[in-house]
Amino acid sequence: MVRGRICRLLVRDVRFPTSLGGHGSDAMREAQREREHKQGELEREKQASCGAGSPMRRWIPGPWDHDLSRRQTLNDCATQHTDPDYSAAYVVLETDAEDGLKGYGLTFTLGKGTEVVVCAVNALAHHVLNKDLRDIVGDFRGFYRQLTSDGQLRWIGPEKGVVHLATAALLNAVWDLWAKQEGKPLWKLLVDMDPRELLSCIDFRYITDVLTEEEAYEILQKGQVGKKERGQMLMHGYPAYTTSCAWLGYSDDTLKQLCTEALKDGWTRFKVKVGADLQDDIRRCRLIRNMIGPEKTLMMDANQRWDVPEAVEWMSKLAEFKPLWIEEPTSPDDILGHAAISEALVPLGIGIATGEQCHNRVIFKQLLQAKALQFLQIDSCRLGSVNENLSVLLMAKKFEIPVCPHAGGVGLCELVQHLIIFDFISISASLENRMCEYVNHLHEHFRYPVVIKKASYMPPKDAGYSTEMKEESVKKHQYPHGEVWKKLLAAQEN
Amino acid sequence: MVRGRICRLLVRDVRFPTSLGGHGSDAMREAQREREHKQGELEREKQASCGAGSPMRRWIPGPWDHDLSRRQTLNDCATQHTDPDYSAAYVVLETDAEDGLKGYGLTFTLGKGTEVVVCAVNALAHHVLNKDLRDIVGDFRGFYRQLTSDGQLRWIGPEKGVVHLATAALLNAVWDLWAKQEGKPLWKLLVDMDPRELLSCIDFRYITDVLTEEEAYEILQKGQVGKKERGQMLMHGYPAYTTSCAWLGYSDDTLKQLCTEALKDGWTRFKVKVGADLQDDIRRCRLIRNMIGPEKTLMMDANQRWDVPEAVEWMSKLAEFKPLWIEEPTSPDDILGHAAISEALVPLGIGIATGEQCHNRVIFKQLLQAKALQFLQIDSCRLGSVNENLSVLLMAKKFEIPVCPHAGGVGLCELVQHLIIFDFISISASLENRMCEYVNHLHEHFRYPVVIKKASYMPPKDAGYSTEMKEESVKKHQYPHGEVWKKLLAAQEN
Numbered sequence: 001m002v003r004g005r006i007c008r009l010l011v012r013d014v015r016f017p018t019s020l021g022g023h024g025s026d027a028m029r030e031a032q033r034e035r036e037h038k039q040g041e042l043e044r045e046k047q048a049s050c051g052a053g054s055p056m057r058r059w060i061p062g063p064w065d066h067d068l069s070r071r072q073t074l075n076d077c078a079t080q081h082t083d084p085d086y087s088a089a090y091v092v093l094e095t096d097a098e099d100g101l102k103g104y105g106l107t108f109t110l111g112k113g114t115e116v117v118v119c120a121v122n123a124l125a126h127h128v129l130n131k132d133l134r135d136i137v138g139d140f141r142g143f144y145r146q147l148t149s150d151g152q153l154r155w156i157g158p159e160k161g162v163v164h165l166a167t168a169a170l171l172n173a174v175w176d177l178w179a180k181q182e183g184k185p186l187w188k189l190l191v192d193m194d195p196r197e198l199l200s201c202i203d204f205r206y207i208t209d210v211l212t213e214e215e216a217y218e219i220l221q222k223g224q225v226g227k228k229e230r231g232q233m234l235m236h237g238y239p240a241y242t243t244s245c246a247w248l249g250y251s252d253d254t255l256k257q258l259c260t261e262a263l264k265d266g267w268t269r270f271k272v273k274v275g276a277d278l279q280d281d282i283r284r285c286r287l288i289r290n291m292i293g294p295e296k297t298l299m300m301d302a303n304q305r306w307d308v309p310e311a312v313e314w315m316s317k318l319a320e321f322k323p324l325w326i327e328e329p330t331s332p333d334d335i336l337g338h339a340a341i342s343e344a345l346v347p348l349g350i351g352i353a354t355g356e357q358c359h360n361r362v363i364f365k366q367l368l369q370a371k372a373l374q375f376l377q378i379d380s381c382r383l384g385s386v387n388e389n390l391s392v393l394l395m396a397k398k399f400e401i402p403v404c405p406h407a408g409g410v411g412l413c414e415l416v417q418h419l420i421i422f423d424f425i426s427i428s429a430s431l432e433n434r435m436c437e438y439v440n441h442l443h444e445h446f447r448y449p450v451v452i453k454k455a456s457y458m459p460p461k462d463a464g465y466s467t468e469m470k471e472e473s474v475k476k477h478q479y480p481h482g483e484v485w486k487k488l489l490a491a492q493e494n
Numbered sequence: 495m496v497r498g499r500i501c502r503l504l505v506r507d508v509r510f511p512t513s514l515g516g517h518g519s520d521a522m523r524e525a526q527r528e529r530e531h532k533q534g535e536l537e538r539e540k541q542a543s544c545g546a547g548s549p550m551r552r553w554i555p556g557p558w559d560h561d562l563s564r565r566q567t568l569n570d571c572a573t574q575h576t577d578p579d580y581s582a583a584y585v586v587l588e589t590d591a592e593d594g595l596k597g598y599g600l601t602f603t604l605g606k607g608t609e610v611v612v613c614a615v616n617a618l619a620h621h622v623l624n625k626d627l628r629d630i631v632g633d634f635r636g637f638y639r640q641l642t643s644d645g646q647l648r649w650i651g652p653e654k655g656v657v658h659l660a661t662a663a664l665l666n667a668v669w670d671l672w673a674k675q676e677g678k679p680l681w682k683l684l685v686d687m688d689p690r691e692l693l694s695c696i697d698f699r700y701i702t703d704v705l706t707e708e709e710a711y712e713i714l715q716k717g718q719v720g721k722k723e724r725g726q727m728l729m730h731g732y733p734a735y736t737t738s739c740a741w742l743g744y745s746d747d748t749l750k751q752l753c754t755e756a757l758k759d760g761w762t763r764f765k766v767k768v769g770a771d772l773q774d775d776i777r778r779c780r781l782i783r784n785m786i787g788p789e790k791t792l793m794m795d796a797n798q799r800w801d802v803p804e805a806v807e808w809m810s811k812l813a814e815f816k817p818l819w820i821e822e823p824t825s826p827d828d829i830l831g832h833a834a835i836s837e838a839l840v841p842l843g844i845g846i847a848t849g850e851q852c853h854n855r856v857i858f859k860q861l862l863q864a865k866a867l868q869f870l871q872i873d874s875c876r877l878g879s880v881n882e883n884l885s886v887l888l889m890a891k892k893f894e895i896p897v898c899p900h901a902g903g904v905g906l907c908e909l910v911q912h913l914i915i916f917d918f919i920s921i922s923a924s925l926e927n928r929m930c931e932y933v934n935h936l937h938e939h940f941r942y943p944v945v946i947k948k949a950s951y952m953p954p955k956d957a958g959y960s961t962e963m964k965e966e967s968v969k970k971h972q973y974p975h976g977e978v979w980k981k982l983l984a985a986q987e988n
Contacts, residue, residue, distance in 0.1 A: 083645050112617055112646035116656060119613040123606055151577050152606035158798075160827070160853065161655020162610060206825040209802035209834065304652075308703035331700040333654070333856040335829060336863050340703065359654065362827040369830050 001182055004095025005132050011121040011169070012090045013114045014106075014469070015479040016410060016442055017488055019083035085111030086410040086442060087479070089118045089166065090469065091173040095133060103177025104468040107169040107381040108409040113162075114479065120166035123153055128170055137178055140201040144171070144387045148203070160359035164384060171385030172415065176465035186465040187418040190386070191227065191425050195220035202391045203384075206362045210369060216394045223426045230425045237456025238421055239431060240438040241269030241299065243408055246288060248273045255284065259291045267455045269297040269435055271327070275305030278314060285321040294322070299353070301327040308337040312344040319345075325353040325375050332357035338372035351375055356406035357382065364392045368399040375433070377406045380415035393423050403428065408439030413450045414466035417457045445473035495676055498589025499626050505615040505663070506584045507608045508963070509973040510904060510936055511982060513577035579605030580904040580936060581973070583612045583660065584963065585667040589627060597671025598962040601663040601875040602903040607656075608973065614660035617647060622664055631672055634695040638665070638881045642697070654853035658878060665879030666909065670959035680959040681912040684880070685721065685919050689714035692920075696885045697878075700856045704863060710888045717920045724919045731950025732915055733925060734932040735763030735793065737902055740782060742767045749778065753785045761949045763791040763929055765821070769799030772808060779815040788816070793847070795821040802831040806838040813839075819847040819869050826851035832866035845869055850900035851876065858886045862893040869927070871900045874909035887917045897922065902933030907944045908960040911951045939967035 087110060093103035109117055127147050128136075136143045147167050148159050157163040179186040190198065195217050204213055245258040262270070272288055274281040289298055300323040306314060311329035318326075326345065330337045332354060342352040351374030358364055360383060367373050376396045383389050396403050405420050407413040413436075420436045428434065436457055443449035447468040451458040460466050476483045581604060587597035603611055621641050622630075630637045641661050642653050651657040673680040684692065689711050698707055739752040756764070766782055768775040783792055794817040800808060805823035812820075820839065824831045826848060836846040845868030852858055854877060861867050870890045877883050890897050899914050901907040907930075914930045922928065930951055937943035941962040945952040954960050970977045 084649070085646065110646040110649040112644070113614075113650040113657070116610060116614045116617055117650060120607075120610045120656070123610055150606070152579065152604040155578070155602075155604040155851075156607040156611060156656050156659060158826075158851070161657060162614070162650050163607070163655060165650060206801055206828060206831070208804075209831060307700055310702075331856045332652075333854065334700060334860065336860045337700070337703060337856075357649075357652070360827065362825045362831075366828065366830045 002134050002137055002178060003099070003181060004097030005130060006093050006128055006136075007096045007130070008092075008094035009121075009125050009129055010092040010094075011118050011125075012092075012474060013087070013118050013479045014090045014410075014474055014477045014482075015085050015087035015111055015114060015485065016445075016477055017484065018086045018441065019111070087111050087114045088410055088469075089114055089121055089169050090474065091121060091169045093128070093173045093177055095177070097181075099181070101177065101180045102468075103173040103175075103180070104464075105169045105171065105173025105176055105385075106411050106415075106467055106469075107165040107172070108412055109165070116162055117165050117169070120153075120162045121169055124150070124163070124166055124170060128174070133174075133177065133181070136174060140387060141203050144201070144203045144384060145205070147171070148384060159362075159384065164359060165382060168381050168383065168385050171387060172381070172465060172467055175386050176467045180464040183463050185418065185460040185462060186386070187421040187425075187459065190418070190422040191231070195224070198390060201387045202394075203387065204391065207365050207391060207395065210365050211391070211395050211398055215398065216391075219394055219397050219427065223429060226429060227425055230429060234421060234424070234459050237453055237458045238417065238424060239269075239435040240452060240455050240457050241271060241297065241404075241435045242267045242438050242440075242455070243271045243301075244438075244440045245270055246272035246284065248276055252284070252287060255287065256291065259288060263292065265455070269299070269455070271299040271301055271437070273303065274300045274318065274326075275302035275314070278317060281314075281318060285318055285323075289321045298323050299325050299327060302329050304328045304331055304357070306330050308334070308340050311337075311341045315341075315345055315350060316348065319348045319350060323350055325351040327353040327375075327377070328356070329354075332359070333363070335363065335366045335370050335372050338367060339370040342372050342374065346374065353377055353404065355379060360384070361388050361391045361395070365395060368395055368401060373401065375404045376401050377404055377437075378416065378419065379406045380412060380419060381409075386419065389419050393419070393427050397427050402430075402433040404434060405436045407437040408441065410442045411446065411467065411469075413438055413443070413457075414446055414448070417450060417460065418465060421457070421459050445469050445477075496628050496631055496672060497593070497675060498591030499624060500587050500622055500630075501590045501624070502586075502588035503615075503619050503623055504586040504588075505612050505619075506586075506968060507581070507612050507973045508584045508968055508971045508976075509579050509581035509605055509608060509979065510939075510971055511978065512580045512935065513605070581605050581608045582904055582963075583608055583615055583663050584968065585615060585663045587622070587667045587671055589671070591675075593675070595671065595674045596962075597667040597669075597674070598958075599663045599665065599667025599670055599879075600905050600909075600961055600963075601659040601666070602906055603659070610656055611659050611663070614647075614656045615663055618644070618657070618660055618664060622668070627668075627671065627675070630668060634881060635697050638695070638697045638878060639699070641665070642878060653856075653878065658853060659876060661878050662875050665881060666875070666959060666961055669880050670961045674958040677957050679912065679954040679956060680880070681915040681919075681953065684912075684916040685725070689718070692884060695881045696888075697881065698885065701859050701885060701889065704859050705885070705889050705892055709892065710885075713888055713891050713921065717923060720923060721919055724923060728915060728918070728953050731947055731952045732911065732918060733763075733929040734946060734949055734951050735765060735791065735898075735929045736761045736932050736934075736949070737765045737795075738932070738934045739764055740766035740778065742770055746778070746781060749781065750785065753782060757786065759949070762786075763793070763949070765793040765795055765931070767797065768794045768812065768820075769796035769808070772811060775808075775812060779812055779817075783815045792817050793819050793821060796823050798822045798825055798851070800824050802828070802834050805831075805835045809835075809839055809844060810842065813842045813844060817844055819845040821847040821869075821871070822850070823848075826853070827857070829857065829860045829864050829866050832861060833864040836866050836868065840868065847871055847898065849873060854878070855882050855885045855889070859889060862889055862895060867895065869898045870895050871898055871931075872910065872913065873900045874906060874913060875903075880913065883913050887913070887921050891921050896924075896927040898928060899930045901931040902935065904936045905940065905961065905963075907932055907937070907951075908940055908942070911944060911954065912959060915951070915953050939963050939971075 088106040091105040153163055179189045182189050242262055245262050246255055306329055315326050329341050338352055353375035354373050355377030356379045378389050378392055405416040407416050447470055448462040448466045479485050582600040585599040647657055673683045676683050693707055736756055739756050740749055800823055802824055809820050823835050832846055847869035848867050849871030850873045872883050872886055899910040901910050941964055942956040942960045973979050
């Protein structure tokens with residue numbers, strides 16, 4: 001079925017000016033921003049799409065804009081992921097096959113820096129161009145290794161940061177193309193592959209001390225039992241939780257309103273951002289817990305805000321609001337730190353969740369070895385695509401740690417739903433303590449957007465990895481020459 | 495003394511075609527390469543400089559060259575750091591002060607991918623441009639945090655890979671400029687700073703569970719005692735070891751010849767690359783151990799070649815050659831893996847050394863916490879410059895683990911000598927089990943090259959961080975338009 005030589009590779013820098021709405025804001029806000037809130041200058045903007053008339057607020061420019069002195073004051077405070085412009089390095093693969101099918105892949109970014117990932121995709125492109133798709137998927141492990149072990153590019157990784165994000169974008173496009181050629185949604189392609197074929201996609205390098213290929217095979221063999229029944233269960237969808245109600249950038253009124261609407265829509269699991277100010281967190285958590293009641297699930301997310309001792313201290317004071325987990329309490333690189341926090345907080349009934357910035361399978365391996373997390377959050381765009389995520393899903397199964405994917409941003413929901421649906425059907429075989437993040441932003445730009453019903457992801461039916469954006473959206477949001485950015489940059493000038 | 499607003503920032507992609515000589519080759523060589531050796535096709539080339547008449551051998555092109563199909567066969571094997579073209583993203587800072595002094599900084603790369611780091615430097619540039627140098631060094635911790643916590647760029651790190659390498663290049667240039675303005679070599683600038691001033695350069699975020707600012711202060715206060723005497727000791731230089739004799743790319747004859755010469759030059763510590771083929775390693779290690787005798791020091795370096803169980807097994811078979819350490823036995827991200835290897839090999843008399851690809855202080859913190867290494871190898875260009883290295887030197891002191899810097903490549907010896915000399919005078923106060931790597935490549939391109947006497951680094955006397963390259967070298971080696979590359983690319987075409 002698989003066919004064609006990859007004859008064209010395009011990569012584009014696509015940015016959505018979400019910072020204008022305060023969506024996606026997490027962790028410490030600076031005093032100025034805080035004041036803006038209280039003055040009610042920030043009005044609720046539920047939709048991230050930004051027309052020409054939108055207010056220009058604290059938009060931080062990309063590196064193309066060289067009059068930099070004026071803007072220093074906007075940006076000179078230690079903050080994290082405030083004012084993200086949800087963006088993507090967006091890859092399109094074409095083949096010489098006559099079917100006209102293309103592979104679309106992306107990795108998620110926050111605005112500035114997308115051009116750096118684009119540059120890395122170009123640096124890796126020669127590994128993909130002129131390759132026959134049969135040769136790629138016929139030795140997918142070898143192909144993965146080739147990309148991640150390029151003798152020169154490896155130095156600026158390895159398997160982390162920019163080059164690994166670029167690898168993810170490329171491989172996501174390959175998987176999309178493969179699934180399209182097979183005429184199946186990606187999750188179904190994976191579900192239908194036999195265990196040996198699945199394993200042949202995984203690079204076990206650096207994880208054999210925890211998971212050998214034979215152990216992985218046994219896990220997948222066991223997963224064959226009851227597959228069909230689990231597939232049918234998903235007629236009702238895969239459980240989701242929402243992060244859309246409680247970004248740090250939202251006022252209490254916005255928060256209440258969004259929470260009310262979410263409850264009405266059937267949501268039962270809510271995540272709130274914390275870590276900027278303890279009293280503020282207490283107020284916001286109390287507000288949400290009161291609104292959702294004692295039975296529904298509340299999670300908290302600190303986006304790496306704390307050092308280890310601070311995380312324990314802070315969360316001890318939020319324990320009364322009964323969070324299921326605290327997400328990213330500290331540096332994503334700090335395995336032993338997460339283990340220490342976990343040891344302190346699990347007795348208080350709070351689990352540790354992390355993963356969206358864990359840069360490869362070696363970090364996940366150690367988080368599992370060290371009992372550093374109780375919920376493992378894979379990301380479809382930071383790890384080396386499906387290939388590397390397969391290895392993490394299998395390790396999580398071995399340690400019996402539930403996988404609750406990271407999503408949101410742009411496209412992350414579209415992609416990761418495939419992985420978690422496959423995980424349920426073929427690996428974990430359980431829904432206990434499992435759910436997939438959902439954020440209601442930017443889906444309108446995708447050709448096959450997620451479908452949420454009754455707070456659940458409905459399994460995608462279209463062929464591919466749901467990665468394809470609408471061409472019009474891509475054109476409008478290309479940075480810096482798309483229509484949307486031209487207008488914003490012109491407004492900035494005036 | 496400090497003066498001037500940074501009014502210009504240039505960054506250049508400078509590459510030396512070292513792959514033509516087999517210098518820097520480590521880990522697995524592919525069968526083809528191996529055959530080339532045996533056929534004697536690879537002649538010894540001690541000097542990395544490459545004239546127009548040099549043989550073109552397996553040169554892997556950068557991404558600018560788009561006829562890619564032909565070269566796939568050269569590059570389709572899982573290898574590590576074979577055929578590096580030692581390179582640098584090279585930053586020049588100019589101020590509006592009338593002294594005409596410039597700051598030079600670099601980060602080391604292996605050829606392809608340098609353009610990606612250059613792109614990241616440009617993305618970070620607005621944090622540096624138009625800043626007053628007094629404001630930068632007056633709140634160096636804040637400035638460090640600003641660079642590493644950029645709300646949008648942080649996502650594609652944080653503090654790892656490409657963006658962190660770019661941060662290093664920028665900050666190295668700032669330190670060079672500062673030291674030049676003070677009229678001191680960097681090590682002396684550091685030695686003369688009082689403890690509080692040194693601490694104000696360090697971001698303690700994510701390491702306070704292991705090292706608080708007060709503990710760091712106490713270490714530095716203790717280090718004040720005997721500083722003058724230690725400064726005088728360094729009249730004889732800081733001990734070095736050589737990696738120049740035993741790259742994997744060298745034939746046995748080359749190896750013998752280089753070893754003989756090194757012994758004649760007074761070298762007493764030698765490092766050999768291992769990990770490609772066990773029988774080959776045994777032969778090469780026996781050869782070297784026989785040549786240097788039982789008293790001299792032999793180290794081994796696997797450049798991340800192995801999984802954890804393999805590392806233990808392999809090194810057990812090389813134990814008879816009495817290596818002081820095995821360097822980088824596995825993934826640089828695998829703290830627990832290094833701890834397991836360490837536990838197995840220390841009883842055999844073999845220590846674990848790692849660090850050249852440890853991407854930030856959080857990883858070093860954990861390696862120390864987990865007793866995962868016996869020798870800590872800082873790198874001047876992968877961590878966030880002097881600032882982050884200071885925190886690692888202090889943590890190493892707390893755990894009483896000797897620091898033995900990584901060097902080589904291009905410029906790494908020039909830079910890191912400053913750090914280790916400062917470490918000896920102001921922090922470690924010991925030479926026991928300590929030495930700094932030395933590789934005799936590419937120093938001729940620097941304006942203030944290292945001076946080695948009797949196998950020791952002589953403390954630099956010129957003001958600055960020894961980062962400045964000769965303008966002629968930079969021009970000739972700029973990629974892809976410098977003279978050297980124009981010729982190579984033209985030869986490639988023919």
